[in-house]
Amino acid sequence: MIEEIIKSVGTPTYVFDVHCLKARIKEIEDYFPKQILCYAMKANPFIVREIAEDIARFEVCSFGEYKILEDLKVDPSKIVLSGVWKKQSEIEYLFENNIEVGLFTVESKNQWKLLKELAQKYERPISILLRLTSGNQFGMTKEEIISIFKEESSWIHFRGIEYFSGTQKHNIKRIEKEMIEVSEFVSFLEKEESLSLEIEIGLGFPVYYFEGDEFEEDLFFKEVAQLLEHFKEHVVTLEIGRSLVASCGSYLTSVVDYKENKVGNFAILDGGIHHLVYYGSSMAMKIPHYEIFPKREGQNKNVNLCGSLCTINDILVKNVECPSLQIGDVVMFKNVGAYSMTEGISLFLSHDLPKVVFIKNKQIEVVRESIPTYVLNEPKIEGEK
Numbered sequence: 125m126i127e128e129i130i131k132s133v134g135t136p137t138y139v140f141d142v143h144c145l146k147a148r149i150k151e152i153e154d155y156f157p158k159q160i161l162c163y164a165m166k167a168n169p170f171i172v173r174e175i176a177e178d179i180a181r182f183e184v185c186s187f188g189e190y191k192i193l194e195d196l197k198v199d200p201s202k203i204v205l206s207g208v209w210k211k212q213s214e215i216e217y218l219f220e221n222n223i224e225v226g227l228f229t230v231e232s233k234n235q236w237k238l239l240k241e242l243a244q245k246y247e248r249p250i251s252i253l254l255r256l257t258s259g260n261q262f263g264m265t266k267e268e269i270i271s272i273f274k275e276e277s278s279w280i281h282f283r284g285i286e287y288f289s290g291t292q293k294h295n296i297k298r299i300e301k302e303m304i305e306v307s308e309f310v311s312f313l314e315k316e317e318s319l320s321l322e323i324e325i326g327l328g329f330p331v332y333y334f335e336g337d338e339f340e341e342d343l344f345f346k347e348v349a350q351l352l353e354h355f356k357e358h359v360v361t362l363e364i365g366r367s368l369v370a371s372c373g374s375y376l377t378s379v380v381d382y383k384e385n386k387v388g389n390f391a392i393l394d395g396g397i398h399h400l401v402y403y404g405s406s407m408a409m410k411i412p413h414y415e416i417f418p419k420r421e422g423q424n425k426n427v428n429l430c431g432s433l434c435t436i437n438d439i440l441v442k443n444v445e446c447p448s449l450q451i452g453d454v455v456m457f458k459n460v461g462a463y464s465m466t467e468g469i470s471l472f473l474s475h476d477l478p479k480v481v482f483i484k485n486k487q488i489e490v491v492r493e494s495i496p497t498y499v500l501n502e503p504k505i506e507g508e509k
């Protein structure tokens with residue numbers, strides 16, 4: 125299939141394998157059968173429609189993310205509308221158009237005030253989660269949350285507490301500590317307010333991207349599942365991004381130039397760090413999982429896999445041992461289904477954005493053509509073309 129994509133679609137291209145994605149969701153569900161899965165769509169907005177039937181909730185953090193779900197006709201009752209800030213007009217759009225978003229999260233007292241006013245103005249009952257801060261600009265303190273619970277609010281249904289403290293977390297003790305803190309607080313609120321509340325929590329499940337990384341995911345997930353058993357008096361929803369979608373994605377980039385000199389061996393690729401970001405790559409010192417097409421036999425060489433930006437930092441892998449590369453060869457970087465394609469500095473140097481392809485039902489579907497970015501980097505001058 126990859127050879128076919130290289131031939132018929134070309135590079136640079138992201139490839140998302142829908143079958144692999146659905147299998148991954150099923151795998152995670154099997155570890156966490158008692159929890160609800162919420163997909164944090166910031167990890168990869170492209171694939172939301174493909175999994176709309178497989179996922180109970182979608183965490184949406186901006187109006188842009190919301191519009192993607194609206195355009196793709198994803199059921200709004202699955203939406204958990206979060207985010208540290210959205211314009212008042214954007215929130216009001218949802219009320220004016222009677223869009224029945226499943227849950228709103230509240231990150232500040234000002235957001236609370238706005239939601240309360242809009243619910244009142246449009247006479248629309250809404251359900252909310254209050255976000256507990258993990259000690260940063262997100263969410264509210266316990267005191268702030270308690271004071272909100274004390275307010276009169278006939279249009280508001282308090283559903284529970286949301287909590288997220290960071291990504292790539294593999295320390296079970298830390299996860300346990302956070303779970304205890306959140307569930308104790310929820311139990312306290314339940315007692316004070318005679319309510320039953322749920323917990324929505326992002327545990328930041330890790331993805332191990334690099335050769336030599338050692339991580340036993342099976343053991344880790346079993347430990348987390350066992351831990352969650354202690355909190356079964358509450359409905360727990362797991363907000364997951366990275367771990368759910370990283371493995372379904374690959375990035376294809378071609379060797380477009382090659383040079384060997386006394387400084388080193390350099391393969392120049394038609395992509396680069398503007399298209400591809402690996403969390404924790406340590407300035408390309410670490411080697412991500414990759415494959416080269418076509419397969420080449422023969423003597424290996426140490427090569428720097430460089431992108432096509434004008435910066436010495438544009439190296440995807442430094443000094444990696446690989447078979448002799450030739451112009452036209454394609455490097456396929458793996459595990460790029462989460463964040464990799466949106467975190468790059470995609471406007472730098474005005475290169476085109478890569479194409480996006482789904483592999484679906486054993487077919488190739490181009491879901492985005494390459495997009496020029498130069499138009500975003502030039503002023504529009506009145507009267508001139």
Ligand SMILES: Cc1ncc(COP(=O)(O)O)c(C=O)c1O
Binds near residue numbers: 327
């Ligand atoms: C509130 C919230 N929930 C969930 C996630 C997803 O985290 P991860 O991709 O580590 O699973 C994020 C990521 O930033 C987040 O901000």
